[in-house]
Amino acid sequence: MKTHYKIEEITKTLQAARVSKGLSQRALSQRAGVPQAHISKIESGAVDLRLSSLIALARVLDLEVALVPRKAVPAVQSIVRSSEPAASPSTPAVVKELQRLQHTLGAISELTNGPKELAQLQRQIRELQHFRLADEHLAALKDANSVLQAVKNHKKGTEDIRRVLTNVQTLRNAIAHQTNSVSANTAARPAYTLDDEASNGSSQRP
Amino acid sequence: MKTHYKIEEITKTLQAARVSKGLSQRALSQRAGVPQAHISKIESGAVDLRLSSLIALARVLDLEVALVPRKAVPAVQSIVRSSEPAASPSTPAVVKELQRLQHTLGAISELTNGPKELAQLQRQIRELQHFRLADEHLAALKDANSVLQAVKNHKKGTEDIRRVLTNVQTLRNAIAHQTNSVSANTAARPAYTLDDEASNGSSQRP
DNA sequence: GTAAATGATATAGTTTAATATATCATATAC
C-alpha cells in the first residue's frame, strides 16, 4: 500500500483538530483555500498530500508543522499532550454533544461578530473536552445547546449567551472540583469501552 | 514567491540535519529512496514536496514530522534547540572541519562494519559541534582528519581510530573546562557531565 | 596534476495531487 502509516497519523491529527474546533470540512475548505473534496480525501488517507496543503490546513487549525529530533520526541509529546484535547475521556454521547456545542458556537460567530463572551464560551467548551464528564451532565449541555441554537436563529438575544456562559462556567467548576486528578492518573479507565481510537496511548512517567 | 516561506524553513532544517550528519545528497538519496536531483530541488526550495518524501527524508535524518499546537511552539522549540547542533558558535573553518570529520567517519562506517570506537567518535564530534572552538584547535582537528583518511584507505589499522578517539576526548575535555558557559541558554547543564547514554546516531541495518 | 566526489541543472516521461463541479445518502434542525 502506498499510504504510509505515518501519514495517517498526521492526517488523523488534522481531523481531530478540525472536529475539536467545530469546523466542517466545508468551513475548513473556505478558510484554508483547499476544496472540500480534497480534504475528504486527505482525512481518509487517500492521497499523499503536499507540504503546502498540510501547512495551509495546519495554519487554520492553529497547528505548526515541525521537524523534531527523534531523541526529543518524548519530551515534545508530553508538552503537546498537556495543551491539546488529547484523548476523549468522556462518554461518547457527551463528546458528541460538546462537539455539537463547539460547532454551534462557530456558526454563531460566523454570522455575527459575536461578543467576547462567545470566545470565552468557546474556550470553556474546549477545556471541558479535557475532563471526564458523566452522562448526568448531558442535560445541561443539551440545554446550553438548544439556547445557542435559538440565539443562532435570532430568536434570542446575546444576553442569553452570557447566561449560558455562566452556566457552563459553574458546570466546569463543579467538574474540576469533583475530579481534578483526571489527567494525573491516565491508567484509570472508564466503565464504558472505548473500542476504537486507542492509537495514542503511550503513558510515560516523568 | 511561489514557495511558502514556511516550506523553506522545513527544507533548511532537513539540509542542516543532513550536513550535520556528514551525509552527501547522494548518500541520503540511497538511504531514503529519493533521487539526488530531487533532493537538490527540495533543498533549494524549488518544489512543493509531498508528505511521503518529507517523511522518508526525515526518517533517515532521525527527525520526526510533527503537528504541534501553535500555543506549544515556544516550549517545543526550546526543547529542540537543546538537543540539536543549533547555531554554529565556532569559526567557519572549524565548523567545516568538523563536518569534514563527520563525513569521513560516515564514509568509514559505510565501508567496513567499524568497531564501536567509531560510533563513539561520531558522538564526540557531534557534541563538539555544540561548543565554540577557537582556531587554535584547528590543527588537532585536521590531524584527526588526516589519520582517519588514511584509515579509510586501509593504509592504517583500526587501532589508530582508538588513538584519534582519545585525542578527541582530551580535546573535548579541555574545551569543556575552558568554556563551560559557551551559550547562555544551555548554561543549566554543566559541560563535564556529557551523558553517554544518548541515542546512538548510526543505526544502519546491513 | 589527476581522479573522484560534490552539488546543481537540464530534459523527457510518468504519475498524481490539486482543482472545479456535481451528485448522493444520511444525519440533523425547524
Add this chain to the structure above:
DNA sequence: GTATATGATATATTAAACTATATCATTTAC
C-alpha cells in the same frame, strides 16, 4: 415532513511532483 448541513464520491482538467539519466563546474583527496 421539509429543509439544511454533512461527508463521501465521481468525472474531467490542469499543474506539478517524481523519476531516470546525463552533464557541468567546483571542490577535495592522493
